[in-house]
Amino acid sequence: MDLGQLIVVAANGVERHRATPQVSDDQLTMSVPAAVLDTAAYPLTLDPTVTPETFVSPTPAPQNQAAANVASDGTNYLVVWRDDRSDPNGDIYGARYSPAGARMDGMMRPSWSSVTPAPLRYRAVQTPSAGSIERV
Numbered sequence: 001m002d003l004g005q006l007i008v009v010a011a012n013g014v015e016r017h018r019a020t021p022q023v024s025d026d027q028l029t030m031s032v033p034a035a036v037l038d039t040a041a042y043p044l045t046l047d048p049t050v051t052p053e054t055f056v057s058p059t060p061a062p063q064n065q066a067a068a069n070v071a072s073d074g075t076n077y078l079v080v081w082r083d084d085r086s087d088p089n090g091d092i093y094g095a096r097y098s099p100a101g102a103r104m105d106g107m108m109r110p111s112w113s114s115v116t117p118a119p120l121r122y123r124a125v126q127t128p129s130a131g132s133i134e135r136v
Helices: 032-040
Strands: 002-009 015-019 022-024 025-029 045-050 065-072 076-082 091-097 133-135
Touching: none
Parallel strands: none
Antiparallel strands: 002 015, 002 045, 022 025, 065 076, 076 091
């Protein structure tokens, strides 16, 4: 499960507050400032955004997948991560996603030719040690 923002809307339809709920162990805490509660038109709607987790790798790996990073070209997204499936020191894999979260093509092992079609859209920097992604 993935938890997004808590949106507080008053009875008159006015959005009064946004916050990130806190999760600790098995407890969810949604906090709303007293100033919002004191001046709101009741009843209030407290609407946390809850969605299923989205796996970026289309196939499970028998080894670790970690160090994910995201870049955008202003429209779509490139997600890259370190993947230990074929190399214990890690390889870099990636996938492109639409704004709706739909995978646009299969998983790839980015190279400058696959990540940066003309004109340049995404930049990924791989550090020499253990296939880690320094920035995207």
